[in-house]
Amino acid sequence: MSELTLGLIVLVVTIGLLMVGVPVAFALGGVAVGFLVVFEGFGMLDFVAESLFGYLNSFGLLAIPMFILMGAAVASSRAGGDLYEALDRWLYRVPGGLVISNLGACAIFSALSGSSPATCAAIGKMGIPEMRKRGYPASLATGSIAAGGTLGILIPPSVTMILYGIATESSIGRLFLAGLGPGLMLVLLFIAWSLFDAWRQGYKLTGADRVFTWKEKFTALPKVLPFLAIVIAVLFVLYGGVATPSEAAGVGALLCLLMAIIIYRMWKGVELWEVLRATMRESVMILLIIGTAELFAYMLSLLFITQSLAAWIADLEVNRWVLMACINVFLLIAGFFIPPAGVILMAMPVLLPIIVSAGFDSIWFAAVLTINMEIGLITPPVGLNLYVINGIAPDVNLGTILRGSIPYVGCMVLGIVLLCFFPEIATFLPDLVFGEQI
Amino acid sequence: AETLRASHQWPGGTGDMRDEMVQIIAKEMEKSDTGVTVRVYPGESLVKAKEQWGALTGGQIDISAFPLAYAAGRHPEFNATLMPALVKSHEHAKRLNDSEFMQDIKDIMNEAGVMVLADTWLAGGFVGKEGCIVEPADVKGKSTRAAGSSFEEMLAEAGASIASMPSSEIYTAMQTGVLDAANTSSESFVSYRIYEQVECLTPPGDTALWFMYEPIVMSKESFESLSPEAQEAIKAAGDKAEEYAAQAAKDADENMVKVFKENDVEIATMTPEQFQAWRDIAAKSSYKNFAESVPNGQELIDKALSVD
Amino acid sequence: MSAFIKGVSAVSRVTGMAAAAMILVATLVVCHMVFVRYVLNQSTIWQTELAAYLLIAAVFVGSPYVLMTRGHVYVDLLPLWSKPRTRMVLAVVSFVVSFLFCVLIAWKSWIFWHEAWVKDWTTDTVWGPRLWAVYLSMPVGLTLLSLQLIAEMLAVLTGREPPFGIEDHESLKIGLAEEDVVGK
Numbered sequence: 001m002s003e004l005t006l007g008l009i010v011l012v013v014t015i016g017l018l019m020v021g022v023p024v025a026f027a028l029g030g031v032a033v034g035f036l037v038v039f040e041g042f043g044m045l046d047f048v049a050e051s052l053f054g055y056l057n058s059f060g061l062l063a064i065p066m067f068i069l070m071g072a073a074v075a076s077s078r079a080g081g082d083l084y085e086a087l088d089r090w091l092y093r094v095p096g097g098l099v100i101s102n103l104g105a106c107a108i109f110s111a112l113s114g115s116s117p118a119t120c121a122a123i124g125k126m127g128i129p130e131m132r133k134r135g136y137p138a139s140l141a142t143g144s145i146a147a148g149g150t151l152g153i154l155i156p157p158s159v160t161m162i163l164y165g166i167a168t169e170s171s172i173g174r175l176f177l178a179g180l181g182p183g184l185m186l187v188l189l190f191i192a193w194s195l196f197d198a199w200r201q202g203y204k205l206t207g208a209d210r211v212f213t214w215k216e217k218f219t220a221l222p223k224v225l226p227f228l229a230i231v232i233a234v235l236f237v238l239y240g241g242v243a244t245p246s247e248a249a250g251v252g253a254l255l256c257l258l259m260a261i262i263i264y265r266m267w268k269g270v271e272l273w274e275v276l277r278a279t280m281r282e283s284v285m286i287l288l289i290i291g292t293a294e295l296f297a298y299m300l301s302l303l304f305i306t307q308s309l310a311a312w313i314a315d316l317e318v319n320r321w322v323l324m325a326c327i328n329v330f331l332l333i334a335g336f337f338i339p340p341a342g343v344i345l346m347a348m349p350v351l352l353p354i355i356v357s358a359g360f361d362s363i364w365f366a367a368v369l370t371i372n373m374e375i376g377l378i379t380p381p382v383g384l385n386l387y388v389i390n391g392i393a394p395d396v397n398l399g400t401i402l403r404g405s406i407p408y409v410g411c412m413v414l415g416i417v418l419l420c421f422f423p424e425i426a427t428f429l430p431d432l433v434f435g436e437q438i
Numbered sequence: 439a440e441t442l443r444a445s446h447q448w449p450g451g452t453g454d455m456r457d458e459m460v461q462i463i464a465k466e467m468e469k470s471d472t473g474v475t476v477r478v479y480p481g482e483s484l485v486k487a488k489e490q491w492g493a494l495t496g497g498q499i500d501i502s503a504f505p506l507a508y509a510a511g512r513h514p515e516f517n518a519t520l521m522p523a524l525v526k527s528h529e530h531a532k533r534l535n536d537s538e539f540m541q542d543i544k545d546i547m548n549e550a551g552v553m554v555l556a557d558t559w560l561a562g563g564f565v566g567k568e569g570c571i572v573e574p575a576d577v578k579g580k581s582t583r584a585a586g587s588s589f590e591e592m593l594a595e596a597g598a599s600i601a602s603m604p605s606s607e608i609y610t611a612m613q614t615g616v617l618d619a620a621n622t623s624s625e626s627f628v629s630y631r632i633y634e635q636v637e638c639l640t641p642p643g644d645t646a647l648w649f650m651y652e653p654i655v656m657s658k659e660s661f662e663s664l665s666p667e668a669q670e671a672i673k674a675a676g677d678k679a680e681e682y683a684a685q686a687a688k689d690a691d692e693n694m695v696k697v698f699k700e701n702d703v704e705i706a707t708m709t710p711e712q713f714q715a716w717r718d719i720a721a722k723s724s725y726k727n728f729a730e731s732v733p734n735g736q737e738l739i740d741k742a743l744s745v746d
Numbered sequence: 747m748s749a750f751i752k753g754v755s756a757v758s759r760v761t762g763m764a765a766a767a768m769i770l771v772a773t774l775v776v777c778h779m780v781f782v783r784y785v786l787n788q789s790t791i792w793q794t795e796l797a798a799y800l801l802i803a804a805v806f807v808g809s810p811y812v813l814m815t816r817g818h819v820y821v822d823l824l825p826l827w828s829k830p831r832t833r834m835v836l837a838v839v840s841f842v843v844s845f846l847f848c849v850l851i852a853w854k855s856w857i858f859w860h861e862a863w864v865k866d867w868t869t870d871t872v873w874g875p876r877l878w879a880v881y882l883s884m885p886v887g888l889t890l891l892s893l894q895l896i897a898e899m900l901a902v903l904t905g906r907e908p909p910f911g912i913e914d915h916e917s918l919k920i921g922l923a924e925e926d927v928v929g930k
């Protein structure tokens with residue numbers, strides 16, 4: 001049997017198990033172990049425990065739970081609401097100010113949170129009821145937050161970028177910066193669409209039911225200052241190059257936890273336990289997938305499937321942009337079903353050599369890949385953000401949320417196209433800060 | 439036909455000498471008509487760098503280009519192959535290969551089921567962000583990155599503060615001021631473009647502090663399963679790789695000096711007296727710790743030091 | 747049987763809390779290292795290693811709790827769309843695959859742990875802790891994970907819990923466990 005046929009069988013079995021409802025971590029591990037036993041014998045398994053431990057034994061991985069803790073601590077406090085309110089008080093008179101406040105708050109919150117659902121939850125809790133109260137359609141209110149929340153993994157810090165950095169051995173700092181430009185681009189595209197949509201449907205974009213005085217505007221600021229201070233401190237530590245991502249994340253997490261405790265008075269044991277519990281659940285889920293996905297990649301490499309597939313695609317000699325389009329379609333479909341951690345860790349060992357040999361910049365590609373993963377967060381069946389929104393606004397049915405989100409998928413596809421035409425959107429900042437890539 | 443798996447941690451196909459060594463063995467086996475092919479998995483594409491020893495002794499891979507000190511957690515004696523100031527030069531390293539010291543090390547490898555196909559020692563040097571690092575006083579109070587725990591012990595004894603990080607992070611750490619000085623292999627200094635960040639380089643010359651044993655190793659079980667002809671062929675291939683590496687390791691040092699010079703980095707030399715001063719510091723720290731924590735540790739050090 | 751399910755769940759809850767605490771401690775260790783390295787400008791010997799080991803331990807001993815609270819993501823498309831009987835079959839297949847993997851790895855990690863214990867392996871760093879202590883969380887966590895899988899399977903087969911946590915009347919409405927909204 002050729003390696004390519006074998007690869008096809010692995011693919012079919014993996015998709016089959018995922019569809020049955022086997023948790024992603026166990027499906028990947030199960031397939032890896034199963035194929036190793038069938039093709040190499042039980043002896044191959046003697047090494048599995050050591051490998052699994054080795055995959056997780058990395059100081060770099062610590063950035064993941066720390067950035068999740070940072071987001072969880074802030075999300076559980078009223079900080080997200082305060083941020084949103086401050087923006088609203090300043091922007092209420094601007095046409096469409098409410099939409100801008102919401103998406104802007106999502107973008108700023110993303111700078112503190114490494115994960116998208118946390119961003120969605122933190123801003124949506126305040127933003128969605130407010131937008132609906134002021135007469136925006138439910139689909140727009142929920143869709144814009146679902147989409148704005150996806151920025152959590154594009155605007156740094158980002159768990160997805162950390163995973164990409166680990167899978168491809170790229171600099172995490174560089175990857176983080178590569179997400180910033182595209183993140184801002186998406187915010188603008190989202191705002192543009194939201195305003196157009198509201199205008200098209202005949203909703204008035206201005207006219208809040210009350211007027212904010214200058215005093216009210218300024219009293220809203222001190223509340224968001226500690227929040228902004230931490231964002232700036234973490235960014236400084238990361239790009240001022242004072243410390244590694246894990247170190248910056250650790251300090252950021254502690255600061256956010258302290259902020260939640262001191263400023264938002266979350267000192268009850270139950271509240272802290274909730275934050276830690278949420279952090280632990282998400283981290284353990286992602287890290288277990290990391291471990292088993294590496295096992296999966298080991299199996300693919302040992303059976304020479306990865307290498308054969310890369311060689312096969314290189315031999316096709318297709319136009320590099322056709323290749324890029326195919327890769328995007330693949331990522332998009334994979335993202336519909338599999339959470340970002342699974343897609344990146346499974347696909348990157350195979351994709352990276354292909355991308356690099358076709359002359360694409362691997363840092364630039366991280367931004368493209370992340371936008372694809374963002375799309376997966378607001379499309380069924382595993383659109384985590386849709387479910388988060390559904391939890392926040394239980395009276396809006398999932399169909400409405402989905403309908404509201406679809407146009408933003410269009411914005412993201414447009415964003416990917418723009419990135420292909422103007423790769424500098426992603427590469428300008430990292431090249432500026434770190435110099436051209438070695 | 440039989441396929442052997444060869445794994446290593448360096449980039450494949452870019453001219454890294456350790457990759458080249460493994461490729462030489464693969465090519466020689468291809469030519470040998472013994473029906474044995476060697477499939478190379480470079481750049482940790484199969485097994486992570488530090489897990490290769492376990493994979494080799496467990497039978498998951500057959501061949502590896504392996505920095506032996508990575509397995510020191512299992513065989514603490516291996517730390518002697520990354521001990522500061524123990525090997526002075528490439529010529530000295532060559533004499534060590536046939537010494538009692540290396541025989542003891544190879545006995546331990548053999549007992550674990552691993553044999554050596556090609557002996558290789560790689561040299562390295564020091565860089566300083568401000569000023570040269572030639573004697574112990576030069577690292578005092580400086581934040582330093584060292585390759586290997588014995589080096590960390592020696593530098594700490596000399597008064598440096600130690601920052602552990604992979605060599606891939608030295609560049610950024612230097613750029614941002616986290617690091618004042620670093621020590622690693624000649625190959626890494628060049629491939630990570632450290633010359634852009636430093637003022638001074640102390641290359642390995644006749645007096646080098648940093649040498650690391652990075653042999654091509656093979657699982658004994660895999661070797662014994664080969665036909666006698668194939669065993670001969672792979673041994674011959676190993677010799678060929680070793681011959682190549684002896685020259686390539688020296689070339690790597692020269693190339694480093696050339697590249698650093700081109701980038702206006704000052705090149706410093708360590709005098710024999712300065713070398714001795716480092717060795718005295720090492721004797722008080724790394725050698726002492728090694729002798730205390732490893733059975734026969736002192737004996738190993740003595741055997742190594744007795745080779746002139 | 748009920749006692750078994752309750753007992754395993756209770757243990758999972760305790761180890762889950764331990765895992766959450768480990769992540770907090772890892773955070774503090776990282777902060778301590780930052781302080782020592784950048785403020786005091788002194789050597790840091792054990793912090794990176796300890797923090798990484800704490801995280802690994804959190805992953806393995808936290809896993810049973812995450813399983814219990816449906817935190818290990820899975821694709822619920824087919825289970826949601828299928829009839830109750832089919833859903834039960836899917837649940838059993840899912841349990842069997844997960845269990846086989848976990849129990850196999852648990853067994854292999856006990857062997858690995860035992861080897862580290864007998865041969866007295868350490869890490870190859872200056873700090874050099876004993877590896878058996880570092881590895882211990884893996885076999886313990888994975889064994890508990892396997893037990894938790896059995897408990898879940900029993901709960902479903904005996905009708906104590908619906909398969910995939912989907913009640914029959916819910917099958918068309920895609921719901922979300924309350925836990926999944928971070929910081930709700």
Ligand code: NA
Pocket residue numbers: 109110111112113114115151152153154155156157158
């Ligand atoms: Na973010």
Ligand code: NA
Pocket residue numbers: 335336337375376377378379380381382383384
């Ligand atoms: Na999806």
